[in-house]
Each structure stands twice: as C-alpha cells, then as structure tokens.
Amino acid sequence: MTTQQKKINAAKMALKRIRPGMCVGLGTGSTTNEFINLLGQKKQLLKTLRYASSSIQTEIFAKNYSIICEDIDQFDQLDLTVDGADEVSRHGDMIKGGGGALLREKMLASISKDYLIIVDDTKMVEYLGKFPLPVEIINFSPNTTINLLKRAFKKCNLDPEIVMRVNSDGSNVITDGGNIILDCHCEEISDPNLLKEKIEEIPNVITSGFFLNMLNSVFVGDEKGSTEVFFE
Ligand code: 5RP
Numbered sequence: 001m002t003t004q005q006k007k008i009n010a011a012k013m014a015l016k017r018i019r020p021g022m023c024v025g026l027g028t029g030s031t032t033n034e035f036i037n038l039l040g041q042k043k044q045l046l047k048t049l050r051y052a053s054s055s056i057q058t059e060i061f062a063k064n065y066s067i068i069c070e071d072i073d074q075f076d077q078l079d080l081t082v083d084g085a086d087e088v089s090r091h092g093d094m095i096k097g098g099g100g101a102l103l104r105e106k107m108l109a110s111i112s113k114d115y116l117i118i119v120d121d122t123k124m125v126e127y128l129g130k131f132p133l134p135v136e137i138i139n140f141s142p143n144t145t146i147n148l149l150k151r152a153f154k155k156c157n158l159d160p161e162i163v164m165r166v167n168s169d170g171s172n173v174i175t176d177g178g179n180i181i182l183d184c185h186c187e188e189i190s191d192p193n194l195l196k197e198k199i200e201e202i203p204n205v206i207t208s209g210f211f212l213n214m215l216n217s218v219f220v221g222d223e224k225g226s227t228e229v230f231f232e
Contacts, residue, residue, distance in 0.1 A: 004034070006120035007084075010221030011035035013228065014082045014116045020048040023075055025108035026062060027083025028055040028101035031118050035082050040065030052078060054108050055101040056176050072107060080114035086131040086209070088117065088124055088218050092231030093192050097134035097209035100165070100175050106207055115214060121222040124229070128192055132183040134165070134209035135199060139172075139180045145204045146182065152198035153184070160186040179206055 011034040018024065018039065026032060036058070039046055046067060053059045053069035062069055083105055086098040094117065096102055109115050137145050146162050153160055165173040165181040172180050189195055196210040217230045 003120050003122065004030075006221040006223070007031040007034045007118070008038070008221065009226045010118035010120060010219045011038050013219040013221075013226040014118050015039060015042075017080060017114070017116060018045065018049070020045060022079040023050045023052070023077070025078045025081030025083070025112050026051055026053045026058050026069065027081060027105055027108070028058050029084040029099045031084035031120070032058065032082060033061055035118060036062055036065065036067065040067070050075075052108060054083065054104040055099070057099070057101070072104070072111070075111060078108065078112040080116055081108045081112040082116045082118060083109070085117050085119050085123055085211070085218075087128050088119055088215075089128050089192075090126055092215040092218065093128060093213070094211040094215070095128050095131050095133055095209045096211050097136070097181070098131065100134070100173055100181055102134055102209050103136055103175065103177055103179070103207050106211065109211065109214060117215060117218045119218060119220055121220050124220060127188045127190065129186040129189040132185045133189070135182045135184060136175060136177075136179050136206045136208075137182060137204045138206065139174070139178065141204060142180065142182070145202065148202045148204070149182065149184065149199065152202060153186070153195070155198050156189070156191055156195045158186050158189065158195070160184045177206070
C-alpha cells in the first residue's frame with residue numbers, strides 16, 4: 001500500500017461530506033489534490049458548488065476539472081474546508097505549512113463552519129515537532145527575526161535550528177502573500193499553546209504553522225480504508 005493510496009482513502013471520507021450547493025474551501029498539498037481528483041469525477045455535483053482556495057497552486061490544479069476558485073472575499077462563510085496537515089498530535093493540534101500556504105489555509109479555516117483535515121496515518125504523532133515548524137514572516141530583517149524567535153523558543157526550553165526556506169536554486173521561497181518562511185527544527189514541543197503565543201507576538205511574524213484547538217476529529221487514511229479519529 002502506497003502513501004498515496006492512504007491519502008486517497010482519507011480523501012474519500014471527506015468527499016462523502018460534500019452536499020450540492022455548498023461553499024467549499026480547498027486546502028493545499030498532495031492530500032488535498034487527491035480530494036480534488038475525486039471531486040473532479042463527480043461532474044454534476046462539482047458544478048453546484050462554489051470554491052475558495054488556499055493557494056495559487058491549488059487554484060491551478062483545480063482548473064484541471066473546470067473548478068474555478070473565487071476570491072475568499074466573496075464569502076462571508078464557507079460550509080466546509082478540506083485540507084491536509086503535516087502533523088496531527090493526539091490532542092488534535094496540528095503543524096501545517098509544509099507547502100507554504102499556512103496563512104491562507106488559516107484564513108479559510110477561520111471562516112469555515114466545518115473543517116475537515118485529511119491525512120495518511122504517518123501524520124499522526126504523539127507530540128508535535130518532528131516536522132519543522134514553519135513561521136511566515138514579512139520579507140524584512142530575517143536575521144533579527146531569527147534572534148527574536150530564538151528568545152521565544154528559549155522561554156519554552158527549546159533551542160531549534162532555524163533555517164530560511166529556499167528553492168532548489170537557493171533563492172528564498174516567497175509565499176503567495178509575498179512573505180518568506182523560516183523553518184524551525186524543534187524535535188518535540190511540549191507546550192504548543194505557549195510557544196505559539198510567544199512566536200506570534202514577535203512583530204515581524206505573520207503567522208506560525210501551529211493550528212491549535214481547531215479540530216474535533218481528523219480523517220485518517222490507512223491500508224484498510226479510513227477512520228474518523230475524535231479528540232476530546
Ligand atoms: C500546505 C499544508 C499541507 O496541508 C501539508 O503540508 C500537507 O501536505 P501533503 O498533503 O502534501 O502531505 O499545510 O501548506
């Protein structure tokens with residue numbers, strides 16, 4: 001069984017939640033793309049829906065199925081958003097932003113009535129932190145920001161390596177919002193809520209890849225199919 005098949009299994013579960021006429025938020029990444037591939041087969045249903053996307057990448061991918069994404073400002077509320085995650089802890093907290101779309105993903109989540117996270121089972125972890133925590137910052141004074149971040153991490157007894165996210169040619173990755181991303185290699189984060197607070201109070205920080213206290217459940221794909229795992 002490939003990881004891709006597990007992602008498809010999780011995506012199938014989310015597809016069952018789609019009803020005609022809904023306003024749907026589309027996340028970013030390979031798992032969300034599997035959801036879009038499945039939705040793309042439902043020709044009648046997909047025509048009845050309206051869409052907002054969390055990235056230019058998703059917008060382009062969705063066009064393969066004639067799914068046209070509208071500006072997020074066109075929606076007061078979305079019925080649901082379907083998105084992936086880089087890590088989901090046993091408390092239902094997440095690290096997201098591996099694909100660099102964290103800001104817009106958070107925007108979609110914040111106007112969605114239902115927030116469906118679809119992952120393969122390798123994303124389920126005891127504690128967050130093995131996956132480097134992305135921090136999106138204004139494209140200005142990265143070194144000073146790294147120093148301020150180091151201080152924030154120290155308050156949480158962490159001393160991560162912090163690296164600028166770069167493209168294969170060595171240039172900085174620039175997000176859809178024109179910002180840059182610092183990846184913070186922590187290994188294990190015992191108090192994500194405190195760390196999030198400390199990181200997000202730094203003036204140059206736009207947002208972090210912490211998506212905390214946002215989930216009641218997650219759809220997990222594995223070899224056998226998929227399971228909805230609930231959090232307390
Ligand atoms: C992008 C994200 C993605 O949801 C996350 O990186 C998971 O991606 P994939 O489904 O490819 O594993 O947060 O910013």
